[in-house]
Amino acid sequence: MHQYAAGRSDALDDARIAELIGAVRSALDEGRAAEAPSVPGKRPYVKEGAVPLAPKYAESCRRCGRCVEACPVEAVDAMTLKTDKGTCIACMGCVAVCPDRARTVNGLLVKAAALAIKKQEGGRKEAELFSVA
Template sequence: MSAYVYHFSPAGTTKRIASVLGFALDADAQMIDLADPATLGGEHPVSAPTGKPEDSDIAVFAVPVFAGRVPQPAAAMISRIRGNGMRAASVVVYGNRDFDDALVELNDILARQGFSVIASGAFIARHSMLPAVAAGRPDTEDCGDAEAFAERIAEKLASAAERGVSTPIDIPGNRPYKESPAAAWTPSVTDDCTLCGICAINCPVQAIPHDAPNTTGQTCFQCMRCASACPEGARVLPAPVAAMISEKLAPIATVRKPNQVWV
């Protein structure tokens, strides 16, 4: 089996789930970072193998959930990758609220690109904006769930290779998808900013000018990668936004929601 793992993980938690899943499927799995500015800006991202893939090959796509949807930059990147009939597993990772229509949307994108989705999963990770929500996840138990998911995928792949067909999966979600809210804010920059530019280097959509890293442009999609990357902790949620999200998510902040898979 050869596994190709495509992950869009601004805050790093989606990548952790994707890595555990990918390496459980194939110790030599190829990891492709769709949130890397170099990948995002390239004309041709690393793609699935050309020609007809082997029946035992698998592509794994893992994205975070933003307001119940696939982040637009992630959708744009995946829409540049051709599946050539390759079987795929789709994974969405969310911060304890709900994944809404993100999984259906991801599977629709993959189908349009010529992938055959044989398994899907929805996993929990700490909230990218409020780390106190689902704090510490994914943890050891979550990683164990990802490994068990990989085992079921491998079994289905083996069965499909033997019979030449794959049984479809039925996942929750709606079409049309829920409306994506417009980006109404960008991260605040505190006086601790040293203008080092690390945030600009790491921004997936180059929303932070390299010559003015204490500002943020309109292409920001609120992934908070800049906050994760800043060595000074100088990029933060605007206080009113933090208060609003904290109040909204308070009832579920410490609830341990289960991961879900469909194979």
């Protein structure tokens, strides 16, 4: 599943993160009030018409709850472990943390998504970092 952004973060990303840390540290040292940064985009962060890649759980699931904890948008129901397709942003965090590999995505949908992403490839994409500093 982890086939995109291979080799990232790299030295360029690390340098940008160090810059951000320095700016935040300076703002804190100067006593400037922290405000929430303005982040472009809309919620939910799912492109209209995107391939729905909401993971499902398999019988091998031990119900450890790691998938529930890992979901940044609370799309995995704690009782049923079902993924709300309307809420899921397809980050695959739940898949990555599953110790039993019990959370999966339909292989055909993954292939369709991979083709859609392949069409948009255009080289290195710079990370966007947001700070009020």
